[in-house]
Amino acid sequence: MNKSTTTRQIRLERRSPSHWRVTFDLPPLNIFGPHEVPKLETIIKSIETDERVKVVVFDSAIEGVFLTHYDFLAKLEETTSLPLGATGLQPLPDMLARLSRAPVVSIASIRGRATGVGSELALASDLRFASREKAILSQWEVGAGLVPGGGPMARLPRLMGRGRALEVLLGAHDIDGDLAQLYGYVNRSLPDSELDGFVDALAMRIASFDKLAIADTKRLVDIASLPSDAEIEPEWVGHSGLCLCPVPLQQGRTGCGRSGLRGHRSVRGAAVAW
Amino acid sequence: MNKSTTTRQIRLERRSPSHWRVTFDLPPLNIFGPHEVPKLETIIKSIETDERVKVVVFDSAIEGVFLTHYDFLAKLEETTSLPLGATGLQPLPDMLARLSRAPVVSIASIRGRATGVGSELALASDLRFASREKAILSQWEVGAGLVPGGGPMARLPRLMGRGRALEVLLGAHDIDGDLAQLYGYVNRSLPDSELDGFVDALAMRIASFDKLAIADTKRLVDIASLPSDAEIEPEWVGHSGLCLCPVPLQQGRTGCGRSGLRGHRSVRGAAVAW
Amino acid sequence: MNKSTTTRQIRLERRSPSHWRVTFDLPPLNIFGPHEVPKLETIIKSIETDERVKVVVFDSAIEGVFLTHYDFLAKLEETTSLPLGATGLQPLPDMLARLSRAPVVSIASIRGRATGVGSELALASDLRFASREKAILSQWEVGAGLVPGGGPMARLPRLMGRGRALEVLLGAHDIDGDLAQLYGYVNRSLPDSELDGFVDALAMRIASFDKLAIADTKRLVDIASLPSDAEIEPEWVGHSGLCLCPVPLQQGRTGCGRSGLRGHRSVRGAAVAW
Numbered sequence: 001m002n003k004s005t006t007t008r009q010i011r012l013e014r015r016s017p018s019h020w021r022v023t024f025d026l027p028p029l030n031i032f033g034p035h036e037v038p039k040l041e042t043i044i045k046s047i048e049t050d051e052r053v054k055v056v057v058f059d060s061a062i063e064g065v066f067l068t069h070y071d072f073l074a075k076l077e078e079t080t081s082l083p084l085g086a087t088g089l090q091p092l093p094d095m096l097a098r099l100s101r102a103p104v105v106s107i108a109s110i111r112g113r114a115t116g117v118g119s120e121l122a123l124a125s126d127l128r129f130a131s132r133e134k135a136i137l138s139q140w141e142v143g144a145g146l147v148p149g150g151g152p153m154a155r156l157p158r159l160m161g162r163g164r165a166l167e168v169l170l171g172a173h174d175i176d177g178d179l180a181q182l183y184g185y186v187n188r189s190l191p192d193s194e195l196d197g198f199v200d201a202l203a204m205r206i207a208s209f210d211k212l213a214i215a216d217t218k219r220l221v222d223i224a225s226l227p228s229d230a231e232i233e234p235e236w237v238g239h240s241g242l243c244l245c246p247v248p249l250q251q252g253r254t255g256c257g258r259s260g261l262r263g264h265r266s267v268r269g270a271a272v273a274w
Numbered sequence: 275m276n277k278s279t280t281t282r283q284i285r286l287e288r289r290s291p292s293h294w295r296v297t298f299d300l301p302p303l304n305i306f307g308p309h310e311v312p313k314l315e316t317i318i319k320s321i322e323t324d325e326r327v328k329v330v331v332f333d334s335a336i337e338g339v340f341l342t343h344y345d346f347l348a349k350l351e352e353t354t355s356l357p358l359g360a361t362g363l364q365p366l367p368d369m370l371a372r373l374s375r376a377p378v379v380s381i382a383s384i385r386g387r388a389t390g391v392g393s394e395l396a397l398a399s400d401l402r403f404a405s406r407e408k409a410i411l412s413q414w415e416v417g418a419g420l421v422p423g424g425g426p427m428a429r430l431p432r433l434m435g436r437g438r439a440l441e442v443l444l445g446a447h448d449i450d451g452d453l454a455q456l457y458g459y460v461n462r463s464l465p466d467s468e469l470d471g472f473v474d475a476l477a478m479r480i481a482s483f484d485k486l487a488i489a490d491t492k493r494l495v496d497i498a499s500l501p502s503d504a505e506i507e508p509e510w511v512g513h514s515g516l517c518l519c520p521v522p523l524q525q526g527r528t529g530c531g532r533s534g535l536r537g538h539r540s541v542r543g544a545a546v547a548w
Numbered sequence: 549m550n551k552s553t554t555t556r557q558i559r560l561e562r563r564s565p566s567h568w569r570v571t572f573d574l575p576p577l578n579i580f581g582p583h584e585v586p587k588l589e590t591i592i593k594s595i596e597t598d599e600r601v602k603v604v605v606f607d608s609a610i611e612g613v614f615l616t617h618y619d620f621l622a623k624l625e626e627t628t629s630l631p632l633g634a635t636g637l638q639p640l641p642d643m644l645a646r647l648s649r650a651p652v653v654s655i656a657s658i659r660g661r662a663t664g665v666g667s668e669l670a671l672a673s674d675l676r677f678a679s680r681e682k683a684i685l686s687q688w689e690v691g692a693g694l695v696p697g698g699g700p701m702a703r704l705p706r707l708m709g710r711g712r713a714l715e716v717l718l719g720a721h722d723i724d725g726d727l728a729q730l731y732g733y734v735n736r737s738l739p740d741s742e743l744d745g746f747v748d749a750l751a752m753r754i755a756s757f758d759k760l761a762i763a764d765t766k767r768l769v770d771i772a773s774l775p776s777d778a779e780i781e782p783e784w785v786g787h788s789g790l791c792l793c794p795v796p797l798q799q800g801r802t803g804c805g806r807s808g809l810r811g812h813r814s815v816r817g818a819a820v821a822w
Contacts, residue, residue, distance in 0.1 A: 016532045105444050142765050145758035153768035159435040161707040162773035165733050166674045168767050170653050170754055181456070182729070182736075187437050188456075206444055210419035217416050217443050218774055220427035220509055224501060225436035227772065341597050400714045433709040455730070461711050462730075480718055484693035491690050491717050494701035494783055498775060499710035 010039045011061070017052040019207040025061035032117040033071030034078035037091045039244040044095045048102045054214055055206045057199055058125060059109040066108070066135070069116030087229050090118065093150055096124035097229055101222065103215030105206050109199045110135045110186065120150030123159070126218070127202075131195045132177040137185055143172035149235050154227035160184040276287060280496030284313045285335070291326040293481040299335035305314035306391040307345030311365045318369045322376045327490055331473055340382070340409070343390030347529040361503050364393065367424055370398035371503055375496065377489030379480050383473045384409045384460065397433070400492070401476075402460040405469045406451040411459055417446035423509050428501035429503045434458040558587045559609070563602040566753040580665040583620030584625035585639045592643045596650045602762055603754045605747055606673060609659040614656075614683070617664030634775050640665065641698055644672035645777055649770065653754050657747045658683045658734065662818030667697030671707070674766070675750075676734040679743045680725040683734055697783050702775035708732040739773035746767035 013021040022043055024030045032040075047056055050108050060066045068090075085094020099121075101108055108114070108122035111131040115138040122137070130137070139156075141148040148169065156165035160183045167184065168175060177189030190198050207215070283331070287295040296317055298304045306314075334340045344366075359368020373380055373395075382396035385405040389412040396402050396411070404411070413430075415422040424444065430439035434457045441447060442459065451463030464472050477481055480488065561569040570591055572578045595604055599813075607612045618640075633642020647654055647669075656662070657672035659679040663686040670676050670685070678685070687704075689696040696717065704713035708731045716723060716733065724735030738746050754762070 023410055105440070125437075126444070127437055141759050142761045143753075146759050147761055147764045147768070153765060154772055157769055157773035159437060161732050162769060163673075163675055163707060164732065164768060165769055165773065166653070169733050169769060170674070170757070170762055171750055172757070173753070184435050187441050202445055205417075205447070207446070209416050209446070213416045213419050213442055216421045217427060218440060220421070221431055221436060221439055222441065223505055223508075224428050225431035225439065231771055234771075266457065379714070400718070401711055408721075433711060458709050458712065461715050467627075474718055479721070483690050483718070483720070487690045487693050487695055490695045490717055491701060492714060494695070495705050495710060495713055495717065497779055497782075498702055499705035499713065 005245055008034060008035070010043060010055050012043050012046070014053075016207065018211075019203055020047070020053050020056040022056060022058045023061050024058070024067050027062060030060055030062045030065045030067045031071045032067060033067060033074045034082060035096075036065065037079075037082055037134050041085070041091065041095055044102070047104050047106075048098060051164060052211075053104050054209065054211050055105045055107065055203045057107045057109055058121065060112060063112070064134075065112040066110045066114040067118030067119070067121055068113055069118075069140075092120075092233050093235070096120060096151055097232060098134050100124050100126070100226055103211070103218065104220070105199075105214060105216040107199060107203060109195060110137070111192065111195060113138070115140055116148070117150060120148070120152055120155075122186075123152055123155040124150075129195060129199055130177040130180055130186040130189040131187070131192040132189040133175040133192045135180065135186070137168075137175045138173065139169050140172050142170055147235070151227070151232045151235060153235055154231045156185075158225060158227065247273070282309070284317060285308060286320070288327075290481065292328040292485075293477055294321070294327050294330040296330060296332045297335050298341050298492070301336060304334055304336045304339045304341045304392070305343060305345045306341060307348045307350075308356060309370075311353075311356055315359070315365065315369055318372050318376070321378050321380075322372060326458045326485070327378050328483065328485050329379045329477045331380065331381045331383055332395065333473075333476050337386070338390040338408075339386040339392070340384045341392030341395055343392075343414075344389055349360070363503055367506050367509070368542060370394060370425055371506060374398050374400070374500055375441060377492065379488060379492070381473060381477060383469060384411070385466065385469060386410070387412070389414055390422070391424060392508075394422070394426055396460075397426055397429040398424075403469060403473055404451040404460040404463040405452050405466040406463040407466045407479075409451040409454065409460070409463065411442075411449045412447065412455050413443050414446050416444055421509070425501070426507060427509055428505045432499060432501065503528050555679070556583070558584060558591060560591050562593070562601075564755065566759075567751055568595070568601040568604040570606050571609050572606070574614050574775040575610060578608055578610045578613045578615045579617060579619045580615060581622045582630060582659055583622075585627075585630055585643075589633070589639065589643055592646055592650070595649065595652050595654075596646060600759070601652055602757065602759050603653045603655065603751045604658055605655045605751050606669065607747075607809060608660060611660070611674050612682075613660040613666070614658045614662040615666030615669055616661055617666075619690075635756050637777055637781060640668075641780050641783070644668060644699055645780060648672050648774055649675070651759070653762060653766070655747060655751060657743060658685070659740065659743060660684070661686070663688055664696070665698060668696070668700055670734075671700055671703040672698075676726055677743060677747055678734040678737040679740040680737040681736070681740045682726065683725040683737065685716075685723045686721065687717050688720050695783070699775070699783060699810045701783055702779045704733075706773060765802065 008026045011025055013022040013023065015021055026032070026036065047053060066203040082091045085091050087094045087097050089097060106125040107127045107129065109129055110122055111134045113136045114122050119137050120140055139148050139152050152169065156168055164183045175183070177186060180186045181189040243274065282300045285297040285299055287297065289295055300306065300310065322329060356365045359365050361368045361371050363371060379401065381401045381403065382398040382399040383403055384396055385408045387410045388396050391412050393413055413422050413426050426443065430442055438457045449457070449459060454460045455463040556574040559571040559573055561571065563569055574580070595601060630639045633639050635642045635645050637645060653675065654673040655675045655677065656673040657677055658670055659682045662670050662682045667685050667687055684784065687696050687700050700717065704716055710729045723731070723733060728734045729737040
């Protein structure tokens with residue numbers, strides 16, 4: 001384990017018993033990898049079970065990035081050796097589904113690039129606020145010959161409708177703060193200088209409310225708005241392709257040649273990327 | 275019955291056989307209480323059954339308010355003695371569900387505060403237009419330790435997506451006209467000086483159309499977009515808690531202490547407020 | 549067949565094997581009629597089955613119009629003699645449903661009026677971009693005493709929520725580019741001078757991506773966002789009314805008197821128009 005690995009962390013700060021902050025500090029670029037899976041899982045479990053926490057804010061300590069893609073350079077065994085989550089889903093979509101259902105309000109405070117896992121974590125959070133000047137959201141995977149795997153095909157159309165969701169996913173381009181606001185990708189984009197103050201004030205306000213009222217209200221909203229695990233699961237059918245490549249492929253291909261990510265094509269023909 | 279009660283009314287004006295106006299004139303603050311339930315029910319029944327009415331506009335005669343919350347100061351027996359509605363739901367959600375399904379176009383013209391029942395009536399209406407300068411929408415209930423009960427957890431996410439709906443409900447803050455337009459809480463916000471003219475012109479336009487074409491089109495839109503009564507009903511499981519408190523509570527509590535509204539916690543642990 | 553009929557065409561241009569353009573050139577006003585049904589069906593079949601096409605752009609060669617309504621002046625037999633489509637739906641909704649499900653990205657580039665069939669084709673396309681100055685979208689049918697028949701009651705509320713969808717359908721008014729963007733009727737409105745360049749660049753970008761990744765991603769988005777054929781079909785129950793009128797009608801009527809389109813009222817009381 002080199003120095004940069006040892007200093008990589010996901011910090012949980014309890015600003016008060018009811019108001020937590022989770023900060024990604026994974027230099028150099030907040031790339032999320034297999035070492036981070038159990039760290040985040042521990043935090044998600046705390047959010048689910050702590051009796052006093054009411055609101056948790058996710059942010060970044062790294063200039064220019066919120067949270068980016070899954071670490072394709074990590075050894076595949078490090079990912080494949082991780083157990084399935086409590087929902088029966090793969091570890092990352094499992095944690096995201098559990099975050100959405102937790103009886104706690106989650107807020108993504110997005111400054112810098114939120115791509116791949118970063119966009120998916122933001123989408124699984126309850127509320128999303130973006131820096132107007134510095135936020136970039138993207139599901140870039142189709143541009144690399146892959147299919148996103150962390151739930152965006154289920155979550156994006158419910159936020160912004162089919163047309164804009166397909167543009168985000170199939171255009172695979174960078175979305176800045178104001179376009180993200182227009183499309184409903186985030187609740188609002190705010191001037192960068194106001195983002196932290198706005199999110200802090202909202203989090204402290206919610207933290208002052210009754211936890212049971214929060215949880216009951218959220219649960220009732222979820223009836224109409226939350227995708228089921230069964231809907232998210234097919235996005236991951238190709239996960240074994242990610243882990244066990246090269247495998248027999250449709251149309252005689254052994255990988256997505258354009259991106260050079262050979263082997264990230266599943267036996268069922270679905271390319272999957274975090 | 276004191277003077278202010280005797281002058282409180284919900285006025286139904288037939289501007290033409292096909293174009294009706296319903297005006298809340300409940301001084302001092304358009305607080306909706308048990309005395310108003312049968313008055314509104316009579317109007318809803320007329321809207322449902324009249325063969326000529328095609329469009330009905332809801333507005334207010336009180337400066338600064340559209341329609342606000344349920345009257346918590348009324349005697350509980352006045353509410354509990356009201357019969358269930360035709361849908362089997364409690365009287366208020368019953369009327370709102372019936373309004374949404376009526377073969378008539380309902381338009382909320384929002385000037386001033388539309389909070390609690392006011393927001394819920396607006397959400398149950400087909401179209402919503404707001405004064406840019408004077409409209410304030412809010413579901414404030416979670417801020418008082420309560421859960422909204424008139425359908426907003428079912429209706430808000432269908433209008434604006436889960437993230438913005440959770441912000442409205444769990445942030446429990448005031449939403450002005452332009453933010454309401456951005457979020458899709460209203461169709462549009464308009465300069466206050468233009469609101470009445472715009473709504474009148476639209477209502478008269480729709481009133482000139484064929485009633486059967488209106489009704490058939492609305493019914494087909496409802497397939498994709500209207501929550502079922504079964505989805506709205508759980509928001510009201512706590513209604514008996516509202517009426518029959520104090521009752522045994524989850525976690526040993528007998529009320530929502532913060533708001534001082536002791537007893538507004540149901541046997542099933544859901545705090546419910548209109 | 550007169551001269552204007554012989555020069556009416558729907559042009560398919562293969563800009564590259566993966567990037568196609570379909571241009572409506574049906575003078576004088578891009579009115580879509582029974583002669584165009586088999587022409588468009590042939591194109592839709594090519595889009596569905598070609599192994600290399602990844603993106604198809606729909607646009608117009610006629611100044612001032614994108615694509616407008618169905619040709620009510622054509623002989624009814626020309627429409628009624630057309631066979632049902634592969635989905636079992638009537639020919640036009642059949643083609644639109646198949647376009648939405650094709651493993652290809654469809655983009656409507658809207659300059660001029662997109663009304664009736666034009667709006668419905670745009671709504672069935674995956675992405676929609678509009679000229680800010682020149683696009684006009686409208687479902688005008690209710691204003692003529694008819695019910696739209698090509699899927700907008702299923703598709704509009706999923707894009708923009710129930711309230712705005714009901715305004716579009718029951719207000720039956722013209723929607724310009726910026727309002728269409730605000731409502732989510734289109735992905736974005738762009739300055740007219742930028743529309744073509746923007747759409748071309750996006751189409752070429754998508755055409756450079758992996759076809760299987762595009763198709764898999766689109767299919768997963770469709771789970772959450774695409775109406776079923778069963779939901780679209782009731783919009784067409786009145787089709788026999790369109791073709792076999794005059795027929796016995798509800799309420800003793802034999803047509804929608806206001807529009808003068810006598811006979812366009814079905815036996816089940818639903819007036820239907822393309």
